[in-house]
Amino acid sequence: MFSDRARIHVVAGRGGNGALSFRREKHVPKGGPDGGDGGPGGSVILVADPELRDLSAFRTRRVIEAGKGGHGGGSGRHGAAGRDIELHVPVGTEVRDQAGELVADLARPGATVVVARGGGPGRGNRQFATPTRQTPRFAEIGLPGEEADIELHLKLLADAALVGQPNAGKSSLLRRISNAKPKVASYPFTTLAPILGTVDAPDGRQLVVADVPGLIEGAAEGIGLGHEFLAHLERARVLVHVIDAAAGDPAEQFHAVDRELDAYGQGLAELPQIVVLNKIDIAPGPVLEVEDERILGVFPLSCATGEGVETFQRSLFSLIPAPAEPAFEEEPVADFLVYRPKPRRPPFRILRTDRGYRVVGRPPEGEELEEALRAAGAREGDEIAVGDESFEYR
Ligand SMILES: Nc1nc2c(ncn2[C@@H]2O[C@H](COP(=O)(O)OP(=O)(O)OP(=O)(O)O)[C@@H](O)[C@H]2O)c(=O)[nH]1
Numbered sequence: 317m318f319s320d321r322a323r324i325h326v327v328a329g330r331g332g333n334g335a336l337s338f339r340r341e342k343h344v345p346k347g348g349p350d351g352g353d354g355g356p357g358g359s360v361i362l363v364a365d366p367e368l369r370d371l372s373a374f375r376t377r378r379v380i381e382a383g384k385g386g387h388g389g390g391s392g393r394h395g396a397a398g399r400d401i402e403l404h405v406p407v408g409t410e411v412r413d414q415a416g417e418l419v420a421d422l423a424r425p426g427a428t429v430v431v432a433r434g435g436g437p438g439r440g441n442r443q444f445a446t447p448t449r450q451t452p453r454f455a456e457i458g459l460p461g462e463e464a465d466i467e468l469h470l471k472l473l474a475d476a477a478l479v480g481q482p483n484a485g486k487s488s489l490l491r492r493i494s495n496a497k498p499k500v501a502s503y504p505f506t507t508l509a510p511i512l513g514t515v516d517a518p519d520g521r522q523l524v525v526a527d528v529p530g531l532i533e534g535a536a537e538g539i540g541l542g543h544e545f546l547a548h549l550e551r552a553r554v555l556v557h558v559i560d561a562a563a564g565d566p567a568e569q570f571h572a573v574d575r576e577l578d579a580y581g582q583g584l585a586e587l588p589q590i591v592v593l594n595k596i597d598i599a600p601g602p603v604l605e606v607e608d609e610r611i612l613g614v615f616p617l618s619c620a621t622g623e624g625v626e627t628f629q630r631s632l633f634s635l636i637p638a639p640a641e642p643a644f645e646e647e648p649v650a651d652f653l654v655y656r657p658k659p660r661r662p663p664f665r666i667l668r669t670d671r672g673y674r675v676v677g678r679p680p681e682g683e684e685l686e687e688a689l690r691a692a693g694a695r696e697g698d699e700i701a702v703g704d705e706s707f708e709y710r
């Protein structure tokens with residue numbers, strides 16, 4: 317069963333206690349303090365893994381705890397660092413906090429976010445010795461690790477997404493053009509979960525196309541399979557709108573689906589569309605009487621006979637431009653989105669540099685930026701570059 321949501325409880329490890337200890341040697345009557353520091357607690361880190369398809373791994377794994385830091389010991393022994401837990405999630409996973417605020421978007425393979433940071437270690441009494449206080453009879457205890465309820469929401473990353481009413485032939489089309497083999501049947505709502513297929517071009521270029529469950533009037537209010545799956549269209553660059561030419565006026569069907577996209581919001585109604593008029597084997601010569609600047613092209617075809625499919629497939633590659641990926645020398649950590657109900661502020665990205673982090677895009681200021689840097693894994697002393705300025709993280 318495909319699972320695109322998960323709620324997990326993450327607990328970072330507590331930092332180990334510093335030791336309270338004095339040197340004991342045969343011929344040294346009053347040994348100095350030698351209590352070592354505790355080890356830092358382990359953190360819980362999410363990592364975007366391109367091998368994963370969904371979040372079903374979290375159905376049975378709800379509480380995730382990182383390791384505790386070890387306690388310090390005598391003779392200056394430091395406690396061991398607690399073990400970090402790296403949780404693998406599919407690429408395209410959005411992370412929200414308890415309040416429902418978007419914290420980070422793991423949209424790139426290898427992107428990471430620290431969702432619970434390990435507690436700081438306690439210092440041993442050796443660290444507190446000063447010329448005037450030679451026998452400190454105290455040590456620090458380690459700090460508790462962070463703990464949080466977080467929500468994961470997978471939004472598939474596809475170049476194009478198929479939309480249309482049930483039975484229009486979306487899955488049939490994906491079977492024709494890609495390596496995916498979704499189920500096809502003559503009843504509505506055959507497709508119950510989104511599926512991705514890869515379409516190959518002769519020149520080696522590839523496109524990822526998503527097939528999502530069919531959409532009917534009122535879907536935005538929860539009718540049919542509802543609009544739950546429309547979230548997977550949000551990140552598509554183009555919608556491939558599949559219409560059953562044998563099921564009545566294509567324009568009416570077009571508008572019916574379009575109204576649902578509009579009702580859902582999140583920019584779906586603004587996405588460019590490539591329209592497919594399917595089933596020309598039983599409804600030859602269909603015409604779409606719609607004037608709309610979002611429509612990049614209209615392709616009559618038949619998934620049953622294959623007629624027109626090749627032309628459509630070729631056009632997909634010319635109509636969908638290659639993604640404008642800015643070239644970054646640094647490694648992306650994650651896309652962070654500061655949630656504003658509307659308008660949605662464009663994401664900013666935090667990149668790892670050799671000395672710390674660089675923030676690109678339109679970062680927020682103050683606490684929000686600090687929070688994002690913290691989640692990216694920034695530690696005291698890291699150099700943070702924002703635009704032309706740079707400062708030290710603390
Ligand atoms: N005659 C004819 N039938 C087709 C064509 N394309 C698909 N079909 C049939 O239409 C029915 C629905 O096809 P699907 O591909 O399952 O449609 P879908 O849009 O994925 O439907 P849902 O998953 O329910 O939303 C199946 O019985 C297909 O065999 C076509 O070009 N011509």
Ligand SMILES: [Mg+2]
Nearest residue numbers: 486487506507
């Ligand atoms: Mg289907």
